[in-house]
Amino acid sequence: xxxxxxxxxxxxxxxxxxxxxVKEGGYKQIFDGAPIGYVIYEEDGRIITxxxxxxxxxxxxxxxxxxxxxxxFDYILPEYEDVMWEMIHRILCYGETDAADIELQGECxxxxxxxxxxxxxERAEDNWKKRGGKAVIWSALTDTSGxxxxxxxxxxxxxxxxxxxxxxxxxYDDFVQNQNGDSELPLTVAxxxxxxxxxxxxxxxxxFGDRAIIKVSRVLKKFASPNYLIIRTGGDEIVIFFRKxxxxxxxIYLNKVQEEIKSCILGGLPVSFSWGYAVKKEPEESLVTIxxxxxxxxxxxxxxxxxxKKYETIDLILKTLFxxxxxxxxxxxxxxxxxxxxGQYLGWEQEKIHFLRQLGYVHDIGMxxxxxxxxxxxxxxxxxxxxxxxxxxxxxxxILRSMPETHEMARVLLFHHENWDGSxxxxxxxxxxxxxxxxxxxxxxxxxxxxxxxxxKAAENDKAIISELERWSGRQFDPWLERQFVKWxxxxxxxxxxxxxxx
Numbered sequence: 001x002x003x004x005x006x007x008x009x010x011x012x013x014x015x016x017x018x019x020x021x022v023k024e025g026g027y028k029q030i031f032d033g034a035p036i037g038y039v040i041y042e043e044d045g046r047i048i049t050x051x052x053x054x055x056x057x058x059x060x061x062x063x064x065x066x067x068x069x070x071x072x073f074d075y076i077l078p079e080y081e082d083v084m085w086e087m088i089h090r091i092l093c094y095g096e097t098d099a100a101d102i103e104l105q106g107e108c109x110x111x112x113x114x115x116x117x118x119x120x121x122e123r124a125e126d127n128w129k130k131r132g133g134k135a136v137i138w139s140a141l142t143d144t145s146g147x148x149x150x151x152x153x154x155x156x157x158x159x160x161x162x163x164x165x166x167x168x169x170x171x172y173d174d175f176v177q178n179q180n181g182d183s184e185l186p187l188t189v190a191x192x193x194x195x196x197x198x199x200x201x202x203x204x205x206x207x208f209g210d211r212a213i214i215k216v217s218r219v220l221k222k223f224a225s226p227n228y229l230i231i232r233t234g235g236d237e238i239v240i241f242f243r244k245x246x247x248x249x250x251x252i253y254l255n256k257v258q259e260e261i262k263s264c265i266l267g268g269l270p271v272s273f274s275w276g277y278a279v280k281k282e283p284e285e286s287l288v289t290i291x292x293x294x295x296x297x298x299x300x301x302x303x304x305x306x307x308x309k310k311y312e313t314i315d316l317i318l319k320t321l322f323x324x325x326x327x328x329x330x331x332x333x334x335x336x337x338x339x340x341x342x343g344q345y346l347g348w349e350q351e352k353i354h355f356l357r358q359l360g361y362v363h364d365i366g367m368x369x370x371x372x373x374x375x376x377x378x379x380x381x382x383x384x385x386x387x388x389x390x391x392x393x394x395x396x397x398x399i400l401r402s403m404p405e406t407h408e409m410a411r412v413l414l415f416h417h418e419n420w421d422g423s424x425x426x427x428x429x430x431x432x433x434x435x436x437x438x439x440x441x442x443x444x445x446x447x448x449x450x451x452x453x454x455x456x457k458a459a460e461n462d463k464a465i466i467s468e469l470e471r472w473s474g475r476q477f478d479p480w481l482e483r484q485f486v487k488w489x490x491x492x493x494x495x496x497x498x499x500x501x502x503x
Contacts, residue, residue: 037141040120042134043088045071054141059107077103091119092135112148113141163210164217167231172239182283188242188250189290190277191298196313197236200269202398205369212271219260223253247279269316274302321368325375328364331448336360338444345488359409363416363441366396390425393417416441419476439478443485
C-alpha cells in the first residue's frame with residue numbers, strides 16, 4: 001500500500017513537471033514573439049534572457065540569446081543610468097511595479113523607450129533563479145521614439161509662427177529667459193517693425209497685410225546665416241538674434257534685406273521696414289537692456305520717417321483705389337468741387353472750404369478695402385454686399401486717424417453716412433450730434449450719386465433729384481442744409497468750377 005501511494009505521488013510530480021514544461025514552451029513562444037521588448041536581468045544588470053524585440057532594439061538581431069550574459073546597462077545611454085538605478089532601488093525596496101523613460105543605444109541610432117519593471121517572481125522549478133543571492137528584475141520596453149518625435153514636432157510647432165514659419169513669441173520669451181554665458185557672444189539684437197502695416201490692413205484688408213509680413217519674412221530668411229534666430233514677436237514686429245555676430249555684419253545683412261524689399265509693391269503700396277540694433281559683448285550685460293536699446297533706436301528711426309511715409313501712403317492708397325475704379329475717381333473729384341462750392345455759397349471761411357474740398361476728395365478712401373467684384377458691380381447690391389460697403393466709413397477713419405494732421409478729417413469722414421433721424425451708420429447718431437461738415441458731405445455725396453447713378457441705380461435729372469432730397473429732408477438730411485442746397489441748386493449762376501486738391 002505504501003509503495004503504491006509513493007508511486008502515485010511520484011507520478012503526480014512527473015505529470016506536474018511535464019505540464020510545466022509544456023507551459024514553459026508556450027510561454028517562451030509568446031515571450032519571444034511579443035512586439036515589445038522583454039528582458040530579465042539580475043539586480044546588477046546582468047541579462048539572464050531577453051526576447052527578439054529587445055534584440056532588435058539594441059542591435060543584437062533576431063537571436064535573443066545574443067544579448068544574454070551581457071549587462072543591460074551596456075545598452076543604456078550614460079545620462080539615463082541613474083534613472084534606471086533609482087527605479088531598480090524602488091522596486092527592490094517596495095516590491096511594486098515601476099516605470100521610467102530612458103534611451104537605449106541601438107546599432108545605428110538611439111531609441112526612446114518606456115521601461116516598465118517589477119521584481120521577478122521565481123518558482124522552485126524555474127531555471128531563472130537568483131545567482132549569488134541577487135534579485136531578478138523583469139522589464140518590458142515600449143519603443144516611444146515615434147511618440148517622442150511627434151511630441152518634438154508639436155513642441156516645435158508651438159514655437160513657430162503659423163503665418164511665416166519664423167519662431168514666435170513663446171520661443172522669444174524662452175530664449176531671453178534662458179540665455180546666459182558667453183557661448184553666443186557677441187550677440188547682436190535687431191528690432192524690426194514693418195512700416196504702415198496697420199494702414200495696409202485697414203485700407204487693403206488683412207490678406208494684403210499678411211502678404212507684406214510673408215514677403216519680409218522670406219527675404220529675411222533668404223539672406224540669413226544659420227546662427228541667426230528670426231522671431232516674429234507681434235503683428236508687425238520681428239526680432240533677430242545674431243549669435244556670434246558683430247554689429248557690422250548685422251548691418252550689412254539688414255541693408256541687403258532692405259534693398260531687396262524696396263522692389264516689393266502690394267496693392268500699389270510699397271513694403272518697407274524700420275530697424276534698430278544693439279550688441280551684447282560681455283556676459284554680465286543684461287540682454288533685456290540690449291533689446292531695449294535696439295527697440296529705442298528702431299522707434300527713433302521710425303519717427304524720423306513716419307510722417308512723410310504716412311502722407312505718401314495715403315496718397316498711394318487713393319491712387320490705387322482710383323486706378324482700380326475710375327468711377328470712384330470721377331465721383332471724388334465732383335464731390336470735392338461740389339462740397340467746396342457749396343461751402344463757399346454758405347459763406348464759410350476759405351480754410352474751411354479747403355477742408356471740405358480735401359474731405360470730398362478722400363471721403364471714399366475706405367473703399368480701398370472693398371473687393372473689385374463689389375466696386376465694379378453694375379447691378380443692385382445684395383444685403384451682404386451692402387454690409388461690406390458700409391464698412392468703408394470706419395475703414396477710412398482708421399486710415400486718416402493714423403496721422404495727427406488728419407484727425408479732424410477722419411472724425412468728419414466717420415460720420416458722413418449718419419442720418420438726421422438716427423437711422424444711418426456706423427453708430428446711429430442723430431441731429432446736431434452729427435458734425436456739420438459730415439451732414440454737408442452726406443448731402444453733396446447723395447446728390448452726385450443720384451445725378452450720375454451708382455450700383456445699378458440709373459442717373460436722374462436735377463428736378464427729380466431735388467424732389468428726392470426734399471422727400472428725405474428731416475430723415476436722411478439736415479433740413480436746414482437741404483433747403484440751402486436746393487436753393488443753391490436752383491440758382492443759374494452757381495459756381496462748381498473744377499478744383500482738384502493736392503493732398
